[in-house]
Amino acid sequence: MRLAEQLASLDIRDYLSLAELRSDLRRIVSEYCEHHLHYAGQEAFEPFFFCDAIEVAMPLDLEARNLEEFCEEVKKLSHASFYYHFVASRLRVHLRTNDFSNWLEKSLNLKRLAHRANRIDLYTNTMENARAILVALLSQELTQ
Amino acid sequence: MTTERPVHLADYAPILGEPEIAELRAMAGRLQGRTVQMVNSTAVGGGVAEMLTRLVPILQELGLAIRWDVITGGNDFFEITKAFHNALHGEAFQLPVESFEIFLAYNQQNLSRLQMDAEFTVIHDPQPLPLIQGRHDHSGRWFWRCHIDLSGPNPLVWRFLEPWVNRYDGAIFSSPEFAQQLPIPQYLFSPSIDPLSEKNRDLEPAFVRGILERFGIDPTRPVLTQISRFDRLKDPVGVIRAYQLVKRYFDCQLVLAGGAADDDPEGGAVLEEANEAAQHDPDVHILNLPPWSATEINALQQGSTIIIQKSLREGFGLTVTEALWKKKPVVAAAVGGIPLQVIHKHTGLLAHSVEGTAYQIRFLLSNPAIAVKLGEQGHERVREQFLITSNAKRYLTLFLHLLKP
Numbered sequence: 001m002r003l004a005e006q007l008a009s010l011d012i013r014d015y016l017s018l019a020e021l022r023s024d025l026r027r028i029v030s031e032y033c034e035h036h037l038h039y040a041g042q043e044a045f046e047p048f049f050f051c052d053a054i055e056v057a058m059p060l061d062l063e064a065r066n067l068e069e070f071c072e073e074v075k076k077l078s079h080a081s082f083y084y085h086f087v088a089s090r091l092r093v094h095l096r097t098n099d100f101s102n103w104l105e106k107s108l109n110l111k112r113l114a115h116r117a118n119r120i121d122l123y124t125n126t127m128e129n130a131r132a133i134l135v136a137l138l139s140q141e142l143t144q
Numbered sequence: 145m146t147t148e149r150p151v152h153l154a155d156y157a158p159i160l161g162e163p164e165i166a167e168l169r170a171m172a173g174r175l176q177g178r179t180v181q182m183v184n185s186t187a188v189g190g191g192v193a194e195m196l197t198r199l200v201p202i203l204q205e206l207g208l209a210i211r212w213d214v215i216t217g218g219n220d221f222f223e224i225t226k227a228f229h230n231a232l233h234g235e236a237f238q239l240p241v242e243s244f245e246i247f248l249a250y251n252q253q254n255l256s257r258l259q260m261d262a263e264f265t266v267i268h269d270p271q272p273l274p275l276i277q278g279r280h281d282h283s284g285r286w287f288w289r290c291h292i293d294l295s296g297p298n299p300l301v302w303r304f305l306e307p308w309v310n311r312y313d314g315a316i317f318s319s320p321e322f323a324q325q326l327p328i329p330q331y332l333f334s335p336s337i338d339p340l341s342e343k344n345r346d347l348e349p350a351f352v353r354g355i356l357e358r359f360g361i362d363p364t365r366p367v368l369t370q371i372s373r374f375d376r377l378k379d380p381v382g383v384i385r386a387y388q389l390v391k392r393y394f395d396c397q398l399v400l401a402g403g404a405a406d407d408d409p410e411g412g413a414v415l416e417e418a419n420e421a422a423q424h425d426p427d428v429h430i431l432n433l434p435p436w437s438a439t440e441i442n443a444l445q446q447g448s449t450i451i452i453q454k455s456l457r458e459g460f461g462l463t464v465t466e467a468l469w470k471k472k473p474v475v476a477a478a479v480g481g482i483p484l485q486v487i488h489k490h491t492g493l494l495a496h497s498v499e500g501t502a503y504q505i506r507f508l509l510s511n512p513a514i515a516v517k518l519g520e521q522g523h524e525r526v527r528e529q530f531l532i533t534s535n536a537k538r539y540l541t542l543f544l545h546l547l548k549p
Contacts, residue, residue, distance in 0.1 A: 077163055
């Protein structure tokens with residue numbers, strides 16, 4: 001249980017690359033095995049099935065040139081698109097940020113908003129909740 | 145008898161949201177006019193036929209040139225394929241060796257009848273598996289979509305089928321647990337239901353009540369229901385035993401409703417076994433429904449207090465998906481693809497025995513607020529993962545991936 005909690009608390013925002021994340025995963029599991037030898041050889045109730053995944057990315061017919069347009073377009077994204085830009089991008093852009101925050105900061109110079117968007121907790125929110133929080137932050141910025 | 149109304153992609157927008165529909169259209173943009181062929185062994189009855197009934201029109205509307213063909217065979221063929229089906233679920237195979245020859249001969253016969261020249265061919269389940277020999281010069285991409293649990297197959301039957309599987313470009317399974325070690329790529333696709341089909345659309349409460357009363361079911365007392373084919377692997381006798389244990393504490397009724405698929409010759413015998421186990425209890429309703437009873441099944445599910453799926457082995461268990469979609473509390477066996485849908489104490493309750501099933505039913509009957517919550521969470525899980533549009537998206541993703549330069 002302790003090991004499961006340790007692994008679950010790894011936050012992809014802390015990593016620049018998959019290699020770093022994998023290295024930490026291995027370190028935590030190895031350390032646990034060293035300290036709990038009787039668990040290291042324990043037979044699993046069910047095996048862990050490793051899977052690969054295919055990512056097919058394609059441009060959508062949506063674009064934003066200002067914050068207002070951006071807020072509107074975020075509402076129109078599918079779950080997969082939101083996941084691609086807001087979650088999967090964290091390891092892709094190698095900047096400890098996500099596509100949205102990166103654009104808010106670099107293209108609109110909205111550093112504080114970019115930072116607040118990047119702090120939305122992905123681990124305790126559903127995709128739908130995370131999007132609702134982001135839209136609320138964007139709307140708030142627009143009304144200021 | 146009910147007729148399915150034609151449904152269009154836009155009709156799914158109120159359920160999924162416009163962005164999901166727009167995404168499907170965007171993905172299909174690069175697949176316009178690509179030819180796809182789906183082949184299975186029955187046009188009616190069973191989850192595969194139901195799924196194809198909706199998936200094919202959706203992919204057609206998205207611009208793919210898709211065709212669905214059904215192989216034909218005599219009773220001897222379907223007896224053999226049923227024995228294969230059971231053996232792939234781990235049971236003994238007791239038919240003579242000539243069965244393998246008969247199986248191949250029927251496939252050869254179908255091959256001379258079917259036109260197999262699509263860019264993407266998807267063969268569903270073992271019955272039409274040898275059709276791969278109709279592939280010309282490695283043209284097109286061929287996939288075997290296995291809907292059944294292959295985790296512990298009978299070695300005799302699997303040794304016979306495996307060489308055919310290995311000739312495909314890939315195999316598609318419903319869960320990693322069902323897969324076998326194969327030299328070809330394997331893909332994971334969850335099966336799906338259609339929220340707009342006759343079997344799943346919302347019905348008026350008065351209509352539901354009317355259907356229950358038509359079958360002699362009292363809508364004012366708890367109704368426990370298992371919807372499934374009369375198949376030993378669905379354990380209808382086990383369900384009756386669980387009901388008998390619950391009945392000691394609650395004045396409830398049991399509905400066992402299902403039909404027989406064209407490719408399942410065992411149904412009659414299992415139905416008899418269920419009738420015998422029911423011992424003329426007037427509160428046990430065993431309904432052998434014809435294949436055109438989608439609305440009746442929908443009403444029985446919507447009118448139930450708890451849905452049971454006490455299978456001994458299960459592919460994915462689309463009847464569980466249907467129940468969850470209808471926000472029903474589900475008590476189901478932790479086998480096959482059921483645990484992918486029923487997350488214990490979150491979207492339903494899992495059990496491992498007759499006694500466990502009875503206990504979980506009693507728990508839900510005693511705690512109706514928990515039952516409601518489980519039903520709501522189950523509905524949300526199906527919306528996110530197991531609707532027909534997600535299935536269409538998986539096929540589009542696979543085809544797009546294969547077209548990548």
